[in-house]
Amino acid sequence: MSDVEILxxxxxxxxxxxxxxxxxxxxxxxxVVAMQIMVKGVLLALAAAAETSGxxxxxxxxxxxxxxxxxxxxxxxxxxxxxxxxxxxxLDVRELSELRG
Amino acid sequence: MTDxxxxxxxxxxxVGALVVWxxxxxxxxxxxxxxxxxxxxxxxAALALIPLHTSDVELSIDAGSVFGKFTFVPDSxxxxxxxxxxxxxxxxxxxxxxxxxxxxxxxxxxxSMLLFIGAMVGLALTGSILLLFIFWEITALCSYAxxxxxxxxxxxxxxxxxxxxxxxxxxxxxxAGALICFAYLGDYQIATFIExxxxxxxxxxxxMAFGFLAAAAAKSAQFxxxxxxxxxxxxxxxxxxxxxxxxxxxxxxxxLARFYPAFAGVDYWTDAVMVVGLVSALMAAxxxxxxxxxxxxxxxxxxxxxxxxxxxxxxxxxxxxxFHLLSHAIFKALLFLSAGAVIHxxxxxxxFKMGGLGQAMPFNRNVFMIGALALAGVPVxxxxxxxxxxxxxxxxxxxxxxxxxxxAGAGITALYTARMVWxxxxxxxxxxxxxxxxxxxxxxxxxxxLAVGTLTSWxxxxxxxxxxxxxxxxxxxxxEAASDMLEAVITAPETLVALGVVLxxxxxxxxxxxFLPVGEFLAPLGAAADQDYGLNWVNRQIVQxxxxxxxxxxxxxxxxxxxxxxxxxxGVIVTLGVLAWGA
Numbered sequence: 001m002s003d004v005e006i007l008x009x010x011x012x013x014x015x016x017x018x019x020x021x022x023x024x025x026x027x028x029x030x031x032v033v034a035m036q037i038m039v040k041g042v043l044l045a046l047a048a049a050a051e052t053s054g055x056x057x058x059x060x061x062x063x064x065x066x067x068x069x070x071x072x073x074x075x076x077x078x079x080x081x082x083x084x085x086x087x088x089x090x091l092d093v094r095e096l097s098e099l100r101g
Numbered sequence: 102m103t104d105x106x107x108x109x110x111x112x113x114x115x116v117g118a119l120v121v122w123x124x125x126x127x128x129x130x131x132x133x134x135x136x137x138x139x140x141x142x143x144x145x146a147a148l149a150l151i152p153l154h155t156s157d158v159e160l161s162i163d164a165g166s167v168f169g170k171f172t173f174v175p176d177s178x179x180x181x182x183x184x185x186x187x188x189x190x191x192x193x194x195x196x197x198x199x200x201x202x203x204x205x206x207x208x209x210x211x212x213s214m215l216l217f218i219g220a221m222v223g224l225a226l227t228g229s230i231l232l233l234f235i236f237w238e239i240t241a242l243c244s245y246a247x248x249x250x251x252x253x254x255x256x257x258x259x260x261x262x263x264x265x266x267x268x269x270x271x272x273x274x275x276x277a278g279a280l281i282c283f284a285y286l287g288d289y290q291i292a293t294f295i296e297x298x299x300x301x302x303x304x305x306x307x308x309m310a311f312g313f314l315a316a317a318a319a320k321s322a323q324f325x326x327x328x329x330x331x332x333x334x335x336x337x338x339x340x341x342x343x344x345x346x347x348x349x350x351x352x353x354x355x356x357l358a359r360f361y362p363a364f365a366g367v368d369y370w371t372d373a374v375m376v377v378g379l380v381s382a383l384m385a386a387x388x389x390x391x392x393x394x395x396x397x398x399x400x401x402x403x404x405x406x407x408x409x410x411x412x413x414x415x416x417x418x419x420x421x422x423x424f425h426l427l428s429h430a431i432f433k434a435l436l437f438l439s440a441g442a443v444i445h446x447x448x449x450x451x452x453f454k455m456g457g458l459g460q461a462m463p464f465n466r467n468v469f470m471i472g473a474l475a476l477a478g479v480p481v482x483x484x485x486x487x488x489x490x491x492x493x494x495x496x497x498x499x500x501x502x503x504x505x506x507x508x509a510g511a512g513i514t515a516l517y518t519a520r521m522v523w524x525x526x527x528x529x530x531x532x533x534x535x536x537x538x539x540x541x542x543x544x545x546x547x548x549x550x551l552a553v554g555t556l557t558s559w560x561x562x563x564x565x566x567x568x569x570x571x572x573x574x575x576x577x578x579x580x581e582a583a584s585d586m587l588e589a590v591i592t593a594p595e596t597l598v599a600l601g602v603v604l605x606x607x608x609x610x611x612x613x614x615x616f617l618p619v620g621e622f623l624a625p626l627g628a629a630a631d632q633d634y635g636l637n638w639v640n641r642q643i644v645q646x647x648x649x650x651x652x653x654x655x656x657x658x659x660x661x662x663x664x665x666x667x668x669x670x671x672g673v674i675v676t677l678g679v680l681a682w683g684a
Contacts (some may be wrong), residue, residue, distance in 0.1 A: 022666045031662065097660030 007048035014041025028084060028091040032077040039070045103153045104160040107173050107226055109146040110183055113139050114190075114219035122212040129207050133198035136211040140191035140218060147180070147187040147222065154180045156292075156572045158228055169289040174228035177568035178423065182225035182355050185430045186348045190218040192547040193343035196438050199541035200339055200445055210250060214343070217243035221348050225355065230279040231289040233356075237275060237320070240349050241268040247340040248333045260332035263640075267329045271319025274312030275356075281309050291359065295575050298363035310364040313356060314373060321353025321407045324381040328636050330404055334396040334450075338441025341396060346403050346433040351426050354410040358419045362575040365417065375415030375499060379506045382408030384634060386513035387626070390520065394450045395440050398521050402476060403433060405510065412507060413491045416499035420569055420578050424562065425487035431558050432475035432484050435551035439469040442544045443525060452521065457530030464545055466526045468552040473522050475555045477515040478603050483559040489590045492599055508602055515606030523610065562586060 001009070018038025025031050043063050050059020085091050117139025121132050153175065160173040175183075194214060201210060217240055224236035242265070249261030282294050285301050298306060317323070322330035322345075333345050344350075357374060364370050385404035392398045406429045413422035442465045443458060444450055459466040475484035488511065495504045566580030580586070590596055629635070 019666075019670065023663050023670075025663075093662040096662070100658060100660030 004048045004051050007044050007051070011041045011044030011048065014038070014044060016041070026092050026094055028081040028093055028096075029078065031093065032074055032081065035077070036070065036074055039066065043067070103150070103155070103175060104173075106146050106150045106153065107160050107175060110143050110150060110187060111219050111222045111226065113143040113146065114187070114215040114222070117143075118212045118215035118219070121215065122208045124208065126206055126208050129203075132207045132211055133201075136215060137191065137194045137198060139215060140187065140194040143218060143222070144184070144187040144191040147184040150175055150180050151184055151568075154568055154572050156574055158292075168231060169229060169283070171232050172228035172290060173226045174292070175226055176572040177565075178355065178359060178573060179225040179227075181423065181427065181565070181568075182348075182351065183222045185351070185427065186218055186221035186225065189347040189430055189434045189551075190214070190221075190343055192434065192550060193339040193347075193438070195543050196342070196441065196547040197337070197339040199543040200441055201337060202541075204337075210247070210337070213243045213246040213250075214340070217247070217344060217349070221352070224352055228291050229289045230282055230291055230294065233291070234272070234275050234279050237316075237352065238269075238272055240344075240352065241265060241272065241320075244268070244333070244344050244349055247344060248336040250337055250340065251335070254335065256332075257335035260329075260335040263332050264329040267326050268319050271316040271326060273316075274314075274319075275316035278309040278312045278316075281305050295360070295363045299366075303367075306364070307367050307370075310360075310367040310370045311373070313360055313364070314370070314377070317353035317356045317411075318377055319353070320356070321350050321411065322381075322404050323353065323377050323407060323411055324384060325636060325639075327381060327385065327404045328633060328640050331397050331400045331633075334394070334400050338396070338437060338444060341400075342434045342437030342441065345400065346437050347430040350403060350407055351410075351430060354407060354414065354422060354426055357411065357414045358422055358576075361414060361417075361419055362577070371415050371417065373415075375412055375503055378408045378410070378412030378415055379503050379510075380408070381405065382412065382510040383506055383513070386510050386517065388633065389517040390513060393452055395444065395452050395455070395521065395525060396437075396450050398452070398517060399433070399436055399440060402436075402514065402517065403429075405514065406433065406476070408510070409488065409491050409507065412499075412503065413494060416495050416503075418491065418494035418498065419573075419576050420566055420580055421487065421491045421494045423569065424565060425484075425491055427565065428475065428483035428487040428555075428558060431551055431554040432472045432482070435468060435548055435555055436472035436476065438544065438551065439465050439472065439548045442541075442548065443469075445544075452524040455525045455530075456528045457526070459526040465548070468548045469526065470522060471552045471555050473518045477518040477607065478511055478599065480600070481559070483555055483557075486559040486562065486587070486590060489593075489596050489599060490586070493590065493593055493595055496595055508599060511599055512602040512606035515603040516610050519607045519610035 015038050018034045018036070018041060021034025021037065022031060025034055043066060046063055046066070047059060050056050050063075053059075081091060084096065088096065090096070117136060120139070121136050124132055124135065126132070154177045156174065156176045158172045158174050162171040164171050194211070197210070197214070201207060204210070220236045220239035220243060224233060224240060227233050227236060245261045245265040247261075248264055249258045251257045279289060281301075283289055285305065286293055286297055288294075301309075315326075319326040330345060330350070334341055336345070382405045385401040385408065389398045389401035389405065392401060406425070410422040410425050410429070413419075413425065443455065443462065446462060446465075447455055447458065449455070471482065475482035478485045478488040492504065492507060492511070495507055563584075563586070566578075566586070569576070570578045570580050581589070632638075
């Protein structure tokens with residue numbers, strides 16, 4: 001397999017794992033972790049895209065931007081999880097269903 | 102010069118709206134005065150714009166490649182509508198300073214009122230379909246806010262929401278039309294569209310034509326979207342006069358007239374327009390005969406008269422429809438405002454609790470009579486001329502069955518007008534209040550001016566026709582000289598027929614007791630008319646179906662995070678699928 005293919009396969013596998021986690025995990029902290037895994041998979045795919053299109057510099061700067069943004073998301077997500085645990089006394093997303101119609 | 106006047110006509114009411122709103126509700130006298138000053142200034146600017154009418158773009162604001170140019174074209178069609186909106190608007194504001202005396206939250210009232218006037222001017226003068234749609238929706242919003250002005254009255258709130266929903270429904274048709282136009286021509290300009298309408302695929306043009314017809318029918322309260330207008334009568338009466346008689350409801354007719362050259366070639370379109378007008382005119386007139394509420398009678402008569410204008414567009418006579426629009430705006434504003442004075446004096450809207458008010462309010466009776474005679478089409482008032490011209494064109498250019506329908510409508514109009522005038526001003530007094538008083542001074546000024554307008558506005562017929570002919574290059578309007586036109590109306594045998602029908606209608610009311618057996622025979626029809634021919638039931642069914650559907654769809658809103666993620670994934674897959682399918 002070429003480098004690009006390895007990157008793509010790895011990226012899809014990571015994204016798949018993350019998506020699976022988002023679909024089944026109930027613990028809010030684990031949800032944040034799953035989200036991180038998914039985004040990392042997407043970053044690998046982005047690197048592969050940069051490689052194939054030859055715009056490595058653009059790819060690198062975009063990946064760095066996404067990493068920064070993604071870190072912020074993770075930090076806020078975890079902070080929210082802490083607050084939810086404090087206020088609601090639970091981290092189970094099944095019990096946090098106040099948006100039920 | 103012209104661009105400055107356009108900005109003034111549209112901008113002054115909006116500046117006024119801001120000023121009156123910021124003024125605060127603790128200075129009601131100042132609010133009354135300032136609102137009138139701003140409305141009047143806009144009215145003067147609009148009148149000054151009339152001689153400057155042209156079919157060229159006079160003001161253009163570049164709004165980027167997505168929205169195109171926001172242009173304003175003061176052609177005769179638009180200038181007249183703008184003048185009607187601002188002049189009658191300022192009279193309604195003047196009337197309000199008596200009618201709304203002592204009401205709370207005047208800031209909200211005048212702000213909506215002035216915002217509406219400005220938006221109506223924009224709607225009339227703009228040359229961009231997108232901007233037309235935006236102003237269209239602003240007028241709908243203001244109408245909603247004003248119908249629901251007494252927002253602690255559930256009936257007023259329900260009426261406002263109903264009006265908003267139904268007119269929004271029509272607005273979708275208009276937005277679709279605007280987007281189709283942009284997709285094919287890359288431009289929102291009305292002039293470009295009318296020129297190149299033939300180049301559009303015919304099915305797309307059909308969608309546009311009927312979308313615009315739906316929009317116009319919803320706005321002008323035409324069948325089958327007319328059900329919101331009677332509910333809108335919960336608004337304060339000057340609002341009914343301004344919005345639901347003189348201006349906003351005209352927007353639909355204006356839209357049809359404006360786009361007539363583009364859509365006239367679409368199969369069945371002119372027939373559909375004609376039928377919508379005919380059905381609305383007849384149905385609303387029959388409902389007016391049985392209504393008990395004075396404002397409701399006027400509302401139904403508005404639907405009916407707008408039906409005449411729509412019918413005129415259907416038979417291809419833009420001039421007749423616009424001339425009747427002008428006449429109707431004046432005499433219906435007069436009728437509404439003097440009805441407002443009656444309601445203000447008696448404290449009820451039920452005509453069976455009035456009666457014999459002629460003695461208590463003689464001035465008001467006189468001006469109301471003038472408006473009523475114009476509505477019935479009695480010579481030499483403005484309603485007579487414009488209605489005769491519509492009927493004449495209908496006979497020459499339209500099918501005979503439609504003409505006879507409209508002729509019958511004229512008779513029913515006379516019948517319910519006679520009934521209304523009799524029940525309110527003559528006969529035995531039924532009102533309970535001791536102090537039924539004549540209109541206040543501001544009311545008298547406003548209704549007096551409108552009464553003079555009703556008596557004389559037909560004199561501008563020649564000027565009006567000339568202007569339409571000159572600045573509407575695509576409409577191919579050919580209008581004869583004023584004297585020929587008036588002479589044709591007077592000498593045509595159809596006029597005598599129509600007058601005979603009007604007379605029969607009035608006589609039927611005078612001797613209606615002799616018709617009691619016929620009345621019993623017609624009782625089921627009357628009951629059906631009283632129930633709005635079941636169309637309100639249809640409305641309620643639609644609401645109920647929507648609600649129960651929503652109730653069922655609640656099951657999909659579980660509130661679970663995992664479920665929502667699943668929904669997002671499905672959404673992404675469907676979007677990708679559609680893209681792949683499309684490509």
